[in-house]
Amino acid sequence: MRYFLRKLLQLVIVVFAVTFTVSLALGAIPYAEERIIAAKGSGAINEEEKNKLLDSLNLREPTLVQYGYFVGDLVTLDWGVTLNGNQPISTSISDGLGISLRLMIYGQLVALLIAIPAAVFAAYRSGGLFDRFSTTVSFGFISTPNYVLATILGLLFTVRWKLFPAISTDVGFFEAPWDHFRNFFLPTIVLALPLAGAYMRLLRSDLVNTLQSDFITTARAKGVSTPRILFGHALRPSLFSLVTAAAVNVGALVGGSVVVETAFNLNGLGRRTVLGIFASEFRLVQITVVILALVYVITNFLVDILYGFLDPRVRVGRLG
Amino acid sequence: MSTLQTAVRRETGTLLEIEDLATHFATPGGVVRAVDGVTFSLDHGQRLGIVGESGCGKTILSRSIMGLLPRRNVIRKGSVLFEGTELTTMSLKDRQKIWGAEMAMIFQDPMTSLNPVMKIGKQLAEPLRIHLGSTRENAQEIVLKLLQDVGIPEPEKRLEQYAHELSGGMRQRIMIAMALACGPSVLFADEPTTALDVTVQAQILDLIEDQCREREMALVLVTHDLGVVAGHTDQIIVMYAGKIVEIAPTATLFSKMKMPYTEALFQSIPKLADPSHTRLTTIGGRPPNLVAPPDGCSFSPRCPYATDTCTKVEPELQQAEPGHLFACHYPVGSDRWNEVQVSLGRRSGGH
Amino acid sequence: MAGTGHAHLRGDALLSVRDLVVEFPVGRTGLKVNAVSGISFDAQKGETLGVVGESGCGKSTTGRAIMQIPRPKSGEVTFDGQDLMQADTETIRRLRTNIQMIFQDPISSLNPRRSVRDIVLEPLNIWKVGTKEERLARVNKVLEDVGIDPAVAADRRPYQFSGGQCQRISIARALVLEPKMIICDEPVSALDVSVQAQVLNLLEDLKRDYSLTLMFIAHDLAVVKNISDRVAVMYLGKMCEIAPSDDLYRAPAHHYTNVLLSSIPVADPTVTVATQRVQGEPPSPVLPPAGCRFNPRCPAATDRCRTEEPEIREVAPNHFVACHHPIHGGEAPVSVRSTGS
Amino acid sequence: GGDNGGGGESADTVAAAETTAPTETTDIIDPMTAVTPGGTLTMGIEAETSSPWRPSEMVCAISCHMVARTVYDSLMIIGGDNSPVPYLASGMEPNEDYTVWRITARAGVKFHDGTDFDGAAIAENIGRHKTALLTGTAIKTVTDISVDSSDPMTAIVTVEKPWATFPWYLTGQIGYMASPTWLLASDTDEALRAQPVGTGPFVYSDYKPNEYYTGTKNANYWNAPFPYLDEITLIPIADSLKRRDALKAGDVDVVHTTNGEVINEFRSGLDGFSSVEITNNAETGYTLLHVTQEGSPLNDRRIRCALANATDNDIINEVVSFGVNELANGPFSPGQVGNLEDSGYPLVQDMAKAQALIAEYKAENPGELKISLATTNDATNLVVAQYQKDFYEEAGIDEVTIDQIDQGQYIVTALLGNFQVFQWRNHGGVDLDQQYIWWHSSSALDIGSLALNFGRIKDPKLDELLDANRATVDPAEKKQIAEDVNRLFATECYNLWGAYTTWLIAFKSGVMGLDAANLTTPEGARAVEGAGIAGSFFPHTIWRQQ
Amino acid sequence: MFSAVGASFLPYVNHSCDQFENENLCTTHVETNPLLAERPPSWALFSETTRPIVGDAPERFGLFGTDTNGYDLFSRTMFGARNSLLIGALSILFGILIGGILGLVAGYMGKRVDKVIDTIMNIFLAFPALLLAIFIVGFFDSSTTTEAKSRSIAPIVIALVILSIPPIARLVRANTIVFAQREFVLAARGLGAKNGRIIVREILPNVMPAMVTFAITGMAILVVAEGALAYLGLSVTAPTPTWGAMIFGGQTKLETAWWISIMPSIILFVTVLAINLLGDALSEKFRIREAIG
């Protein structure tokens, strides 16, 4: 209980720090006001309109007051409309989040589906042919930039073989499952392969250690079959690093899949954010950062609980 | 394999025959001759102790017999006949059928030997479900019975617990229960009490002994503590540098040890009967390097009785009396032995 | 048991510990481990005090608490006339050098990445004793004293040594500042019997040469008996019995001591071991039993034991026990009588 | 800097349509006969407009016009004879000296929301541009907009100085007519701003920024039989190769592009696809120089012209555009009024001359000669920037620093005048007057203020020519003025000309009517090919072969 | 590391000269030895030929071909190695320094100090890495003056350092906790050593191997990360080559001139693989050394 209170306190501090920095950051952007006016495109050419606009964004208030307004708006969900007037910020973020979350989940799932069996087999025969092969392939994935992968796969799968659309549309799963699959397949793969490479490396090395533990020998001595030893006994206690990495990636992927999103014309949160920066949609960016911070903090919180499931010793805090 | 069947089959004869067994490890530093030509046999229901210094190959010997060794960089020789079946050439699949069912093993550290993330109940039921194909309920029933047998209070509660929630003694009992689950005909216990308190150690040793007797199970008890084997075995093997240097019925060994190493080992134990500040006898030098063991008798560099012969000629196992073998040129009681005793100002039997 | 009381304390001790209490928080639960719950004992100059008891009973914690690592919750620790509990951090830092510790695991207690010379030199460097040459000379001497050839060994790292040799090195490190007292926390438990004998002999020799006072913690009674002048028996954070070692082994007064003694495996198949076995599992130090802490497992426990905590008292000359019903008769508070059996 | 939009007035001139499509050409088909109406169409466009759909607020480049034309009609369009003809307006009459314009609304036209289109709607729409950043500058001289008290269908626009070329402005963004009811409502309800209501051929149906814009057929379109399609969807795909892939993969039916690689690919013919190329009224890619910055070496004509001479546009065109473009010697593309065979601007690299010019400058101005060159992070732009750096340094500039900035900042940098050398592309357009705001000193504000005369050109001669052009409709005179402007730019080297952009529209076989010339007004006038904005077309006329 | 990769390719450079009749090309190679070059070789040096060989394939020109600017890709790749590896190495160095100190202190001191540091790390992690990078790099570019300026590697390194601190700190913290519980630390305290000394003398040497292994793997990751920054135009300003920027630069030409992207990609991959294998080998070495007996 006290532990959770403490975690909660940390959560609050983190959120405070993030919102505060984000609110402050606007002041550090060069020519923020001019950029906003240019982005607004109209209604601001004369001084009066200009001032009206800037005042309406609280841009000329003292820092702390600006922060106050910012938090107030955040909490009351009064996020307003993008500067270009296209969309309410809340819609933009929730649409983007919808796409990015799905992409993240699919990417992670595929990455794990590839990484776990590969890592298990590599660890089982560590130093063997498959181990060395998978190591090389992992690094291949890790060191190939997403956009190169996206381009190459795109050329093959969309133009040459016409298996998947070149640009993905956000088709709902329940509306058209097959279209949904077709549209999300390539982005997912491009996202998943480098992840799979990294995950495999992590899990493999932990598994190699676990496989040397006494309790694995115990299991062998009981006559447990090899697959069962690997998946039933060794896997779960080896998942710590992987879970930690995957958890950190939740936040990173939700906001950071710009490359993949751009390559497949998917309008996820990452792409929206980067475009937002280019289009001087500072408020959209600010709020996105806060949302992503929340995603991070919440995942972390959940992962803490997940640790407890992975290893019951954590529950009583023995692993500290 | 039901307990009844095993009981019938156990009536007579040899359970295990180990012939010139050797296990070497190819390491970057050279070939480690962890077990180097070991021959002995084990009868049904017999309790055998293996003692020796740390690193002399006790663990590797017991694992070599079971065939439970790392896959890589291991060089194995010799033969292990279990009930007349050769184990060394058996496929992994077939060995997995024997492990846990016919031969079981418990280890030194019960904390690390239990899966930290699997419930006790599930771990206990695993051998039953694998070897006997028990259903969940069926297995649970047997497990509860086993837990009672090994003296665990509130067995139902334990099934849902994890290893870390139990005391060291209880963990070792769980290990034992797990080993006993399928009614094996031999139990290898590798230093089962080293990590435990003396009080708990006594309980566990009693338990193992009781279970062996009850189930007519053979026991291989590996330890470096002569006190532990003294009370709980019928026969003892003393190992040094991967080889058997002495083998004798327990009582004989303690009363008529032949090998100077056994003697030294025995003398270095502080005894309750001795008054405080009694000076202990020590064995000088270092344990041998298993990559390049000394020529001749491996113990010769540390042996007070060693002569040139010892450093050149490796002693063969010779018989002192039936069932008592030793490998020494100048055994306890020999002339040379007496000479040195006198020169050291000691009389035989220690102090 | 559950010894409170100070009947056994003497006036002229080098180290005197009174009512020492140490508690630890239990993970995230908010509960606490009662690791040491009011222990009193002392050690005279030149004496070897053995401390036995089962795993987790607070032996190591006691040893560390004397060195104020971590600082105990309450109690009194007087060393060489100085009250450590009241001393400030800097004073304690200085005083710690007079009491040194040797640990159970010889590997873990030596930094694997430093050379043997560095390890033994470190204390002298910390306190900037003498010149560089003097320090090296001292290190060499101490290494020789513990039976390590400095010429061969000094540049090697701990992993290149056997357990026994590592233990010697760690003894050398403890000795190099010439402390008055060494607390040995199970220094031989991890060693082979043959090596154990070497280390025990070595400690005896060094004790004489360096006129040391030793506190020797172990769970093996035979080992403790061999080295100690007096032995204290602990159970679950409390003191059970304290007596000169020969007396204690000859005639244990506390039921727990008795159980301990009869649990020791005897390396002689002809000896039939006493069938006295302890019942049940050790209770948790988080929720220790009321009254005498041994009462749930004690063959002689009465209702009184379950409610009233026994006070330490003398049952024979210099033989103190905290038990309402000690083995050799004498319901508390009955007058002391000698153990005749 | 891609096609950083130059505002709606970058509309249209006349020019001979020059379509070259090797495989299949969309011939002008009589709309009344061969057409099969119905069907849907998806088009990949090169950018999201990233602006609200209210005409006065749009920052409109080609893609934006593509979308806007589905929902809005402009008052005027450029006719086949290269002059503005009334479209949504039924007429537009000036007074004697071109200071008062009467614009009459076409009768019987209704907005999509059912409200009537009339003079008040015209006044409301044009009035809104007065405060806008871009279009506001364009109509700065408009002093009054009112509805004729005697004719509610007519709006009267009064301008400060004679403005004979005003109708050109109503062919583009300023001419788009949105429903005043909607405009008013969207003033308070911001969410409405992205749901445009006009009189156009397609009714707004759905829009997700950066994802798609969909319009459905306006069944009551005033200019029947248009449109033919039931539904049109426009999807922004920024990367041209991706756009092409989307076409090839069947995700979209039509794309437009300026990418040389893609153009070459379609030129050589692709099974199942057709294309048309548009080169008239095209933008000119060029490099802006900031010419009046204090202490800048670029204030000196010799340095500017040295840079012009040092540049080998041929190789840049070859590498970046696969040689598909024609090199530019001035702001006006072939076919545009003012285009000259030889403007005096160096078309081929003359490194010796460049080096001589710089040496001369250096002799007078000792010290290190440094220039900073702004570009975006776009890979192609970077390639160009690196060529420029190499050229300039070879010519004798001691150090050329490439300053990579993100797109958002890029435009602001231009508006603020915070640069020395700047890559840019725009200035399509038909009449010279449409360049007024980009070149006239009245829009060359101080550095640090947002101004459309990015390079802060303050040339009295240029001002004079621009003003003269604004006041006349005489074609001969206009031609003379435009040619003078062209020569002036060549002598002063205010801008470093690159190449005229080639646009290609590629589409699936079976998509028909992709040609503006298919659009006719009720009066029978035909629209100019290329629709006056290179790379665009009128959605009205598209139909699909079943 | 760098010289290992570079050196193994050098003989090929000279060898490739034989294939060309034009001597100038050969001399160019020699003159622009990427390991010595001050600035990347540019096609301007090829001025003997009437026109630079632009975007030419490796089988016709040079070892790797040329890029769209006519720059020799092999030279640029080698020269880019200097920048990419420097960025990677500097970033990881400072990351290890700062993250290492934080981790050591947090792990050893525990309690409140640990919690404070953990919270700070969480704050950093809570910011989307990408935006943090954009912001940091942007911050150092903040002046929009007409002053000539090109982005050096400093802001990129700073961004990568900040991104790498939290994971390093966590790793070091975890390792520190393990060693802080070892008895030699207790022994040192018993000898009167102060906290600083214990951290530096007792714990640091033990945490070092993990740090070094991580540093090596981390460097590989950061070399790749620089590529991601390049995608957003946040890397070193052109024409200074980095692998990331080069791969990004050729991305649009993958169909027509694949080598522009792929050649540096291959080198990046080989380097990452090599660095990691080195890391593996090192950790193996440390592991054995820690083993007992």
Ligand SMILES: Nc1ncnc2c1ncn2[C@@H]1O[C@H](COP(=O)(O)OP(=O)(O)OP(=O)(O)O)[C@@H](O)[C@H]1O
């Ligand atoms: N996998 C291995 N590779 C190389 N050498 C090994 C391996 N396993 C064990 N050894 C070596 O084999 C020898 C015998 O080891 P073993 O574990 O059997 O000793 P032990 O008698 O059981 O000692 P202890 O009492 O310490 O358990 C030791 O010297 C050990 O270092």
Ligand SMILES: Nc1ncnc2c1ncn2[C@@H]1O[C@H](COP(=O)(O)OP(=O)(O)OP(=O)(O)O)[C@@H](O)[C@H]1O
């Ligand atoms: N740092 C700590 N934090 C929490 N609990 C501790 C800590 N140190 C010791 N304990 C607990 O305090 C009790 C006494 O521990 P201590 O190590 O003193 O026992 P011990 O008698 O030395 O046991 P052993 O024979 O196993 O060494 C145990 O229950 C132990 O779990």
Ligand SMILES: [Mg+2]
């Ligand atoms: Mg062993």
Ligand SMILES: [Mg+2]
């Ligand atoms: Mg202890």
